[in-house]
Amino acid sequence: MTNQPEPRPGLLDIMAYRGGIADAPGFKAPVKLSSNENCFGYSDQVRHTIADASASLERYPDGGALNLREALAKKHNLDKERIVCGCGSDEILQLIGRSYLRPGDEVLFSAHGFLTYKLIALQNEAVPVMVPEDNLCANVDRMLAAVTTKTRLVFVANPNNPTGYMMPKADLVKLHAGLPKEVLLIVDAAYAEYVDDDNYSCGMELSRKFDNVLTTRTFSKVYGLAGLRIGWAFGPQQVIDVLNRVRSPFNANRLAQAAAITALGDEQFVQKSAEHVRKWRKWLTDEIGKTGINVYPSAGNFVLLGFNNDAKKADAAEKFLMDRGLILRGMRGFGLPGFLRLTIGLDEQNRTFANALSEFMASY
Ligand SMILES: Cc1ncc(COP(=O)(O)O)c(C=O)c1O
Numbered sequence: 001m002t003n004q005p006e007p008r009p010g011l012l013d014i015m016a017y018r019g020g021i022a023d024a025p026g027f028k029a030p031v032k033l034s035s036n037e038n039c040f041g042y043s044d045q046v047r048h049t050i051a052d053a054s055a056s057l058e059r060y061p062d063g064g065a066l067n068l069r070e071a072l073a074k075k076h077n078l079d080k081e082r083i084v085c086g087c088g089s090d091e092i093l094q095l096i097g098r099s100y101l102r103p104g105d106e107v108l109f110s111a112h113g114f115l116t117y118k119l120i121a122l123q124n125e126a127v128p129v130m131v132p133e134d135n136l137c138a139n140v141d142r143m144l145a146a147v148t149t150k151t152r153l154v155f156v157a158n159p160n161n162p163t164g165y166m167m168p169k170a171d172l173v174k175l176h177a178g179l180p181k182e183v184l185l186i187v188d189a190a191y192a193e194y195v196d197d198d199n200y201s202c203g204m205e206l207s208r209k210f211d212n213v214l215t216t217r218t219f220s221k222v223y224g225l226a227g228l229r230i231g232w233a234f235g236p237q238q239v240i241d242v243l244n245r246v247r248s249p250f251n252a253n254r255l256a257q258a259a260a261i262t263a264l265g266d267e268q269f270v271q272k273s274a275e276h277v278r279k280w281r282k283w284l285t286d287e288i289g290k291t292g293i294n295v296y297p298s299a300g301n302f303v304l305l306g307f308n309n310d311a312k313k314a315d316a317a318e319k320f321l322m323d324r325g326l327i328l329r330g331m332r333g334f335g336l337p338g339f340l341r342l343t344i345g346l347d348e349q350n351r352t353f354a355n356a357l358s359e360f361m362a363s364y
Helices: 044-056 066-076 088-100 116-123 140-145 169-178 204-209 237-246 254-265 267-290 311-322 347-363
Strands: 083-086 106-110 127-131 151-157 184-188 213-218 231-234 302-306 339-343
Touching (some): 044 254, 066 083, 066 231, 066 254, 083 088, 083 237, 088 151, 088 184, 106 116, 140 169, 169 204, 204 213, 254 267, 267 302, 267 347, 311 347
Parallel strands (some): 106 127, 151 184
Antiparallel strands (some): 083 231, 213 231, 302 339
16 A cells, blocks of 8 residues: 555556647747648638637537537438437547446457557556557458457557558458457547548448447548547447446537537538548658658558658658658657658648658658
């Protein structure tokens, strides 16, 4: 016993999550390409909605987010009773951990799956099982082979952050089919709108059909509302019922709910954002590839750059770019020293980045 309040076992082993850097010393308006945000900001229609909704902030939001759930249900052809909204999709992922994990349970995901999955396991005294990948691509057979009687949750980010890997639909179906019915599969489709591939599934079809698949989505990426914190999940009724019991009563705030409804209706903004990303993702992938850096095919609004596992070189590149006002995300905290992640920016920012990167490669 110590003489001070003691947290639950394992909590002090957790490295607190750190977001992407926002400042570059000496630059008033640096180019922030470190957090997979929307380079276009957010819809003008949403701007007006927020101004209107801010007139009544003295009032609590609708705790059940009914209007937003109805709008989501209509747009995606879903049952509104099987949708829950959250303070970002991150909150929903956390609630899943809190609701379903017991000490010693195993939480399975591919080795460079989204960082939060490991934190969720550790926060709940569960064991993260990080399944080795093939060149940063999830291997479903290996994931299935790692399932034990202790496996409780399986997380798949599709596409995955930070690798950009998209798990093909056939693999996702195979993964689900191989899991025991009592294991919950969570398909985290934060970047779904950026995918441009017929073999994609965001998990929704599986969630419609099966009692053990939950799909999470967010307004933080293609809708550009990361700062408002609003996400949602669709899944089996009994899982949604559990989440509704454990979430805080007003977890989706008033502005966020109103903004999200308007954002859903502004299809032009979403289309413009998605098309921009697809166009520049290809261009950047080609340009980065020409410099000799390993660039990984990405289905998200970001690209992962590999410096042949040379952490020193990746750090030097990060600094070189930072000195030019370009902020990327170093990947040490993601278990990938020797890598940097670039969020796709505006036309000119992407060109400036590509020029700076080839300058770095020529000089290093
Ligand atoms: C794969 C993935 N899932 C979930 C999230 C959380 O998003 P939010 O909580 O903003 O909805 C992120 C954020 O970057 C992400 O990359």
